[in-house]
Amino acid sequence: MIRAIVTDIEGTTSDIRFVHQVLFPYARQHLESYIRENAQAPAVSQALESLRHELAQPEATTDQLIEALYRFMDEDRKSTALKALQGMIWRDGYVNGSFTGHLYPDVLPALKQWHIQGLTLCVYSSGSVAAQKLLFGYSDAGDITGVFSDYFDTHVGAKREEQSYRNIAGKLGLPGEALLFLSDIHQELDAARAAGWKTVQLIRGEADPESVHPAVSSFEQITPETF
Ligand SMILES: CSCCC(=O)C(=O)COP(=O)(O)O
Numbered sequence: 001m002i003r004a005i006v007t008d009i010e011g012t013t014s015d016i017r018f019v020h021q022v023l024f025p026y027a028r029q030h031l032e033s034y035i036r037e038n039a040q041a042p043a044v045s046q047a048l049e050s051l052r053h054e055l056a057q058p059e060a061t062t063d064q065l066i067e068a069l070y071r072f073m074d075e076d077r078k079s080t081a082l083k084a085l086q087g088m089i090w091r092d093g094y095v096n097g098s099f100t101g102h103l104y105p106d107v108l109p110a111l112k113q114w115h116i117q118g119l120t121l122c123v124y125s126s127g128s129v130a131a132q133k134l135l136f137g138y139s140d141a142g143d144i145t146g147v148f149s150d151y152f153d154t155h156v157g158a159k160r161e162e163q164s165y166r167n168i169a170g171k172l173g174l175p176g177e178a179l180l181f182l183s184d185i186h187q188e189l190d191a192a193r194a195a196g197w198k199t200v201q202l203i204r205g206e207a208d209p210e211s212v213h214p215a216v217s218s219f220e221q222i223t224p225e226t227f
């Protein structure tokens, strides 16, 4: 029996185009000035230190770090340090009303229904936990963070690694078979399944012929009680 549902964001609850055409360009546009203005702030200096560690360059200068961050953005690298900094930059955009977090219209009704049914709802994204809370806190439908119990990011591991799903299961205190992961990316679902989880793939656009996972085009079609 499913006790908790863990959802991805990009391509699952929210349009990939919102992330790639709104969020990422906003972070790119403000990255350099944000870092130069806030380099001494504890959260920023911690992210820069973590980036030095990721790069294995303990002596890297701010200029070198900024250059590396642009390269990571070009590669869509799921670097924990980059994701932390992007989340900090996006805060201004949400708060000043530059954008709201995109939600597919089928998402909130299903989340509310599952919440009422007593299921635990969580998020797992490469975006930092702070960035996840912003997207759902300033979503198209307002603040919907009340439906979620927990948020996980790359601090539990990368999304294509089986161990990450074991780590989340451990944190939730639930066995894999009681957990359902929703994602648009079959490699993420493969990793979750290898950890014993149930899986559903969201196909918001083109079909994925390489996938072996049950597929739906909308949250409306997901029936946790049938797993
Ligand atoms: C919190 S929304 C931004 C998501 C993000 O930064 C990202 O890189 C999406 O990665 P995912 O692993 O969730 O596809």
Ligand SMILES: [Mg+2]
Pocket (backbone or CB within 6 Å): 008, 009, 010, 011, 012, 183, 184, 185
């Ligand atoms: Mg995704």
